[in-house]
Amino acid sequence: MDIIEAIGKRKSIRDFKDDPVPQNVLREILEISCRAPSAMNTQPWEFTVVAKDTLDSMRQAAVDKLTAGEKPRSEHCVAGWPSDSVYRLRQIELAKSLFQLMDIKKEDADKRSQWIERGFRYFNAPAAIIICVDRMLAEGTPIFDIGAVTQTICLTALHYGLGTCIEEQGVMYPDIVRKFCNITEIKQIVIAIAIGYPNWDFPANRLETPRESVDTVTRWCGFE
Numbered sequence: 469m470d471i472i473e474a475i476g477k478r479k480s481i482r483d484f485k486d487d488p489v490p491q492n493v494l495r496e497i498l499e500i501s502c503r504a505p506s507a508m509n510t511q512p513w514e515f516t517v518v519a520k521d522t523l524d525s526m527r528q529a530a531v532d533k534l535t536a537g538e539k540p541r542s543e544h545c546v547a548g549w550p551s552d553s554v555y556r557l558r559q560i561e562l563a564k565s566l567f568q569l570m571d572i573k574k575e576d577a578d579k580r581s582q583w584i585e586r587g588f589r590y591f592n593a594p595a596a597i598i599i600c601v602d603r604m605l606a607e608g609t610p611i612f613d614i615g616a617v618t619q620t621i622c623l624t625a626l627h628y629g630l631g632t633c634i635e636e637q638g639v640m641y642p643d644i645v646r647k648f649c650n651i652t653e654i655k656q657i658v659i660a661i662a663i664g665y666p667n668w669d670f671p672a673n674r675l676e677t678p679r680e681s682v683d684t685v686t687r688w689c690g691f692e
Protein backbone atom coordinates (compact mmCIF):
# COMPACT_ATOMS: atom_id res chain seq x y z
CA MET A 469 0.00 0.00 0.00
CA ASP A 470 1.25 3.43 -0.98
CA ILE A 471 2.21 5.59 2.01
CA ILE A 472 -0.25 8.39 1.21
CA GLU A 473 -3.04 5.83 0.84
CA ALA A 474 -2.09 4.23 4.17
CA ILE A 475 -2.12 7.55 6.03
CA GLY A 476 -5.54 8.32 4.56
CA LYS A 477 -6.93 4.85 5.31
CA ARG A 478 -5.75 4.49 8.91
CA LYS A 479 -8.54 4.98 11.37
CA SER A 480 -9.42 3.76 14.82
CA ILE A 481 -11.06 0.32 14.78
CA ARG A 482 -13.34 -0.43 17.72
CA ASP A 483 -14.44 -3.99 16.95
CA PHE A 484 -12.52 -6.90 15.49
CA LYS A 485 -13.09 -10.36 14.05
CA ASP A 486 -12.17 -13.29 16.30
CA ASP A 487 -9.40 -14.44 13.94
CA PRO A 488 -6.06 -14.50 15.75
CA VAL A 489 -3.14 -12.50 14.37
CA PRO A 490 -0.17 -14.80 13.72
CA GLN A 491 2.76 -14.08 16.03
CA ASN A 492 5.18 -13.78 13.09
CA VAL A 493 2.99 -11.04 11.57
CA LEU A 494 2.97 -9.08 14.83
CA ARG A 495 6.71 -9.53 15.08
CA GLU A 496 7.23 -8.27 11.52
CA ILE A 497 5.06 -5.21 12.20
CA LEU A 498 7.15 -4.36 15.26
CA GLU A 499 10.41 -4.98 13.45
CA ILE A 500 9.41 -2.62 10.62
CA SER A 501 8.01 -0.04 13.06
CA CYS A 502 11.24 0.13 15.03
CA ARG A 503 12.55 2.14 12.05
CA ALA A 504 10.62 5.04 13.62
CA PRO A 505 12.77 8.02 14.59
CA SER A 506 13.64 8.81 18.19
CA ALA A 507 15.60 11.54 19.92
CA MET A 508 19.32 10.79 19.45
CA ASN A 509 18.26 7.29 18.31
CA THR A 510 17.50 6.40 21.93
CA GLN A 511 14.65 4.03 20.90
CA PRO A 512 12.95 4.23 24.29
CA TRP A 513 10.02 1.95 23.33
CA GLU A 514 9.47 -1.45 24.94
CA PHE A 515 6.65 -3.66 23.68
CA THR A 516 4.64 -6.38 25.36
CA VAL A 517 2.36 -8.19 22.94
CA VAL A 518 -0.52 -9.95 24.63
CA ALA A 519 -3.16 -12.34 23.28
CA LYS A 520 -5.40 -15.31 24.04
CA ASP A 521 -6.05 -16.29 27.68
CA THR A 522 -3.76 -13.60 29.08
CA LEU A 523 -5.58 -10.85 27.17
CA ASP A 524 -8.96 -12.32 28.12
CA SER A 525 -7.95 -12.29 31.80
CA MET A 526 -6.86 -8.65 31.45
CA ARG A 527 -10.17 -7.67 29.84
CA GLN A 528 -12.15 -9.36 32.60
CA ALA A 529 -10.07 -7.91 35.43
CA ALA A 530 -10.35 -4.38 33.99
CA VAL A 531 -14.12 -4.63 33.55
CA ASP A 532 -14.44 -6.02 37.10
CA LYS A 533 -12.63 -2.95 38.45
CA LEU A 534 -14.69 -0.62 36.30
CA THR A 535 -17.93 -2.25 37.45
CA ALA A 536 -16.79 -2.06 41.07
CA GLY A 537 -16.40 1.71 40.62
CA GLU A 538 -12.61 1.88 40.82
CA LYS A 539 -11.52 5.09 39.08
CA PRO A 540 -9.39 4.32 35.98
CA ARG A 541 -6.12 6.24 35.89
CA SER A 542 -3.18 5.64 33.57
CA GLU A 543 0.46 6.23 34.47
CA HIS A 544 0.85 8.61 31.57
CA CYS A 545 -2.38 10.56 31.29
CA VAL A 546 -3.16 11.73 27.74
CA ALA A 547 -6.50 13.39 28.54
CA GLY A 548 -7.58 16.42 30.53
CA TRP A 549 -8.65 19.37 28.44
CA PRO A 550 -10.02 22.68 29.79
CA SER A 551 -13.82 22.38 29.65
CA ASP A 552 -14.22 25.59 27.62
CA SER A 553 -11.51 24.74 25.07
CA VAL A 554 -11.74 23.72 21.41
CA TYR A 555 -10.09 20.44 22.40
CA ARG A 556 -13.00 19.55 24.67
CA LEU A 557 -15.43 20.51 21.87
CA ARG A 558 -13.65 18.15 19.47
CA GLN A 559 -13.82 15.39 22.08
CA ILE A 560 -17.57 15.94 22.45
CA GLU A 561 -18.03 15.87 18.67
CA LEU A 562 -16.20 12.53 18.51
CA ALA A 563 -18.41 11.03 21.23
CA LYS A 564 -21.56 12.33 19.51
CA SER A 565 -20.55 10.81 16.17
CA LEU A 566 -19.71 7.44 17.72
CA PHE A 567 -22.94 7.37 19.75
CA GLN A 568 -24.98 8.28 16.68
CA LEU A 569 -23.46 5.45 14.66
CA MET A 570 -23.97 3.04 17.57
CA ASP A 571 -27.49 4.34 18.24
CA ILE A 572 -26.64 5.20 21.85
CA LYS A 573 -28.96 7.85 23.29
CA LYS A 574 -27.60 10.39 25.77
CA GLU A 575 -30.01 9.20 28.46
CA ASP A 576 -29.30 5.49 27.93
CA ALA A 577 -26.90 4.95 30.84
CA ASP A 578 -26.62 1.17 30.25
CA LYS A 579 -25.59 1.45 26.63
CA ARG A 580 -23.18 4.27 27.48
CA SER A 581 -21.42 2.19 30.13
CA GLN A 582 -21.33 -0.80 27.76
CA TRP A 583 -19.60 1.48 25.25
CA ILE A 584 -17.02 2.58 27.84
CA GLU A 585 -16.47 -1.06 28.82
CA ARG A 586 -15.66 -1.88 25.18
CA GLY A 587 -12.40 0.12 25.42
CA PHE A 588 -11.43 -1.71 28.61
CA ARG A 589 -12.10 -4.95 26.70
CA TYR A 590 -9.53 -3.85 24.09
CA PHE A 591 -12.43 -3.58 21.63
CA ASN A 592 -12.55 -7.41 21.45
CA ALA A 593 -9.20 -7.40 19.64
CA PRO A 594 -7.38 -10.74 19.45
CA ALA A 595 -4.14 -9.00 20.46
CA ALA A 596 -2.89 -5.85 22.13
CA ILE A 597 0.48 -4.15 22.14
CA ILE A 598 1.41 -2.50 25.42
CA ILE A 599 4.12 0.15 25.11
CA CYS A 600 6.31 1.01 28.09
CA VAL A 601 9.31 3.24 28.76
CA ASP A 602 11.99 2.96 31.39
CA ARG A 603 11.33 5.20 34.38
CA MET A 604 15.00 6.32 34.35
CA LEU A 605 14.00 8.57 31.44
CA ALA A 606 12.80 11.99 32.56
CA GLU A 607 9.01 12.33 32.75
CA GLY A 608 7.62 13.15 29.32
CA THR A 609 10.95 12.98 27.43
CA PRO A 610 10.27 9.84 25.37
CA ILE A 611 6.65 10.67 24.52
CA PHE A 612 7.45 12.11 21.11
CA ASP A 613 9.31 8.91 20.21
CA ILE A 614 6.49 6.73 21.52
CA GLY A 615 4.06 8.69 19.37
CA ALA A 616 6.23 8.15 16.30
CA VAL A 617 6.51 4.39 16.80
CA THR A 618 2.82 4.09 17.66
CA GLN A 619 1.69 5.72 14.41
CA THR A 620 4.24 3.65 12.49
CA ILE A 621 2.78 0.45 13.97
CA CYS A 622 -0.74 1.55 13.01
CA LEU A 623 0.31 2.31 9.44
CA THR A 624 2.36 -0.87 9.03
CA ALA A 625 -0.57 -2.94 10.33
CA LEU A 626 -2.62 -1.84 7.31
CA HIS A 627 -0.19 -3.61 4.98
CA TYR A 628 -1.23 -6.91 6.65
CA GLY A 629 -4.97 -6.14 6.46
CA LEU A 630 -5.02 -5.32 10.16
CA GLY A 631 -6.77 -2.50 11.99
CA THR A 632 -5.73 -0.78 15.20
CA CYS A 633 -6.98 1.47 17.94
CA ILE A 634 -4.47 3.40 20.01
CA GLU A 635 -6.08 3.41 23.42
CA GLU A 636 -5.35 4.92 26.78
CA GLN A 637 -8.26 2.88 28.12
CA GLY A 638 -6.15 -0.24 27.65
CA VAL A 639 -3.66 0.98 30.27
CA MET A 640 -5.97 2.79 32.67
CA TYR A 641 -5.73 0.01 35.23
CA PRO A 642 -1.93 -0.27 35.07
CA ASP A 643 -1.77 -2.68 38.01
CA ILE A 644 -3.72 -5.24 35.95
CA VAL A 645 -1.50 -4.81 32.88
CA ARG A 646 1.57 -5.02 35.10
CA LYS A 647 0.37 -8.22 36.76
CA PHE A 648 -0.77 -10.17 33.69
CA CYS A 649 2.07 -8.98 31.42
CA ASN A 650 4.68 -9.31 34.13
CA ILE A 651 5.93 -5.73 33.76
CA THR A 652 8.25 -4.53 36.50
CA GLU A 653 7.78 -1.27 38.43
CA ILE A 654 10.85 0.27 36.76
CA LYS A 655 8.87 0.51 33.51
CA GLN A 656 6.20 3.11 32.98
CA ILE A 657 3.18 1.80 31.09
CA VAL A 658 2.37 4.44 28.46
CA ILE A 659 -0.20 3.28 25.92
CA ALA A 660 -1.94 0.27 24.40
CA ILE A 661 -2.73 -0.54 20.79
CA ALA A 662 -5.61 -2.95 20.13
CA ILE A 663 -4.82 -4.85 16.91
CA GLY A 664 -6.69 -7.36 14.77
CA TYR A 665 -8.72 -7.89 11.63
CA PRO A 666 -11.45 -5.22 11.51
CA ASN A 667 -15.11 -6.17 11.76
CA TRP A 668 -16.38 -3.90 9.00
CA ASP A 669 -20.01 -4.65 9.92
CA PHE A 670 -19.57 -2.82 13.22
CA PRO A 671 -21.17 0.64 12.87
CA ALA A 672 -18.49 2.61 14.75
CA ASN A 673 -15.86 1.30 12.34
CA ARG A 674 -17.55 3.35 9.61
CA LEU A 675 -16.59 6.60 11.35
CA GLU A 676 -14.42 9.01 9.36
CA THR A 677 -13.26 11.59 11.88
CA PRO A 678 -12.92 15.15 10.58
CA ARG A 679 -9.77 17.29 10.69
CA GLU A 680 -9.29 21.01 10.87
CA SER A 681 -8.21 22.45 7.55
CA VAL A 682 -4.49 23.02 7.09
CA ASP A 683 -5.24 26.74 6.74
CA THR A 684 -6.63 26.81 10.29
CA VAL A 685 -3.60 25.16 11.86
CA THR A 686 -0.79 26.60 9.72
CA ARG A 687 1.00 29.94 9.56
CA TRP A 688 3.26 30.61 6.58
CA CYS A 689 6.29 32.82 7.09
CA GLY A 690 8.55 34.01 4.28
CA PHE A 691 6.13 33.09 1.47
CA GLU A 692 4.44 35.49 -0.90
Ligand SMILES: Cc1cc2nc3c(=O)[nH]c(=O)nc-3n(C[C@H](O)[C@H](O)[C@H](O)COP(=O)(O)O)c2cc1C
Nearest residue numbers: 478479480546562587633634635636637638659677
Ligand atom coordinates in the same frame (compact mmCIF):
# COMPACT_ATOMS: atom_id res chain seq x y z
C1 LIG B 1 -2.87 8.87 22.68
C2 LIG B 1 -4.20 8.36 22.20
C3 LIG B 1 -5.07 7.77 23.09
C4 LIG B 1 -6.31 7.28 22.64
N1 LIG B 1 -7.12 6.64 23.54
C5 LIG B 1 -8.32 6.16 23.11
C6 LIG B 1 -9.17 5.46 24.02
O1 LIG B 1 -8.83 5.25 25.19
N2 LIG B 1 -10.36 5.01 23.55
C7 LIG B 1 -10.76 5.19 22.25
O2 LIG B 1 -11.86 4.75 21.89
N3 LIG B 1 -9.96 5.83 21.36
C8 LIG B 1 -8.76 6.32 21.75
N4 LIG B 1 -7.92 6.95 20.87
C9 LIG B 1 -8.32 7.08 19.45
C10 LIG B 1 -8.76 8.51 19.10
O3 LIG B 1 -10.05 8.75 19.62
C11 LIG B 1 -8.73 8.68 17.58
O4 LIG B 1 -7.40 8.54 17.13
C12 LIG B 1 -9.25 10.03 17.13
O5 LIG B 1 -10.60 10.17 17.45
C13 LIG B 1 -9.09 10.23 15.60
O6 LIG B 1 -9.80 9.21 14.94
P1 LIG B 1 -9.08 8.20 13.95
O7 LIG B 1 -8.03 7.46 14.72
O8 LIG B 1 -10.19 7.27 13.49
O9 LIG B 1 -8.48 8.98 12.83
C14 LIG B 1 -6.68 7.43 21.27
C15 LIG B 1 -5.78 8.02 20.38
C16 LIG B 1 -4.55 8.47 20.83
C17 LIG B 1 -3.60 9.08 19.83
